[in-house]
Amino acid sequence: MTLRVMRASALALLLAACSQGVVPQAIEPTDTTTCSLDDMLLADFPGPKGEILYEQGAPDFFCDTVEMIAAYLQPEQQRRVAAIYTQDMGQAAWDKPRGHWIDAKSAFYVVGSRKTGSMGPTLGTFLRESDAQAFAQENGGRVLRFDQITLDMVSLDGGVVKDGKM
Numbered sequence: 001m002t003l004r005v006m007r008a009s010a011l012a013l014l015l016a017a018c019s020q021g022v023v024p025q026a027i028e029p030t031d032t033t034t035c036s037l038d039d040m041l042l043a044d045f046p047g048p049k050g051e052i053l054y055e056q057g058a059p060d061f062f063c064d065t066v067e068m069i070a071a072y073l074q075p076e077q078q079r080r081v082a083a084i085y086t087q088d089m090g091q092a093a094w095d096k097p098r099g100h101w102i103d104a105k106s107a108f109y110v111v112g113s114r115k116t117g118s119m120g121p122t123l124g125t126f127l128r129e130s131d132a133q134a135f136a137q138e139n140g141g142r143v144l145r146f147d148q149i150t151l152d153m154v155s156l157d158g159g160v161v162k163d164g165k166m
Contacts, residue, residue, distance in 0.1 A: 024053045026085040026101030029061055036060035037067050037156075040118060046095045047117030048087040048125045050104065055080040063118040065125055068104070069146075070154040089124050090131030105146045108132035111153060113141035119156075123149070 029051075031043045042049050042063045050068025052060045057079065062068035065086055071077060072084060084104040091100040094115060102125070110124035110132050124141070126132040132143045 023083050026051060026083070027053070027059060028099060028101075033061050035063040035067065035118070037062065037071065043096075045118035046097075047115065047122045048089050048092070048097055050084070050086045051101075052081055053083045053085070055082045065104075065109070065117065065123040066119065066121070066154045067156065069123070069149055070151065070156050072104075073149075073151045073154065086125040088127040088131075089135065090126045090128055102127045107146060109144050109146065109149060110136045110139070110141040111144055111149070113139040115139050123154070 029042045029049065031041070033042050034040060035042060040063050042061060045063050048065050050062040050065050052062075052068065052072060054060075060068075060071060062071065068084070068086065072081070085101045086104040086107055087097045088100040088102045088107075089097065092098060104125070108126045108129045108131075110126070112121070113124055113136065115124060115135075116122060124132065124135050124139070126135065129143065135141075136143055
């Protein structure tokens with residue numbers, strides 16, 4: 001299935017769900033799904049993915065949770081969000097995550113771990129706090145809730161802007 005067909009199908013499902021007041025379900029990306037920010041293939045990278053489903057228009061897919069949350073928190077983001085999803089890394093394989101989609105706003109996030117995603121450091125995401133705590137103990141980092149994550153924590157500048165040695 002091409003990305004264009006997938007997005008058109010997703011849009012039709014979203015419109016139907018939103019018109020009935022139903023929260024749309026997560027959409028499983030295919031091997032050809034690309035990131036809405038940089039067109040990188042989601043399947044090519046480790047770590048949890050993300051998606052934002054809007055009340056109108058095509059969904060956005062992200063190859064990294066940092067990108068997903070940064071896009072969501074941007075002040076210029078004015079589209080009405082129907083749902084935001086990430087993957088439960090307590091169930092999905094880090095190197096090739098598939099399925100196990102959870103509501104991103106109710107997830108537990110591990111910030112500052114040694115595990116990486118598509119763009120380097122990323123946020124591990126978990127359905128259960130106990131899984132997040134175990135991951136943080138093994139890989140470093142601290143556990144936060146969605147509403148505790150700030151735009152500064154998910155900066156997409158790759159650290160270049162803050163690197164005083166350059």
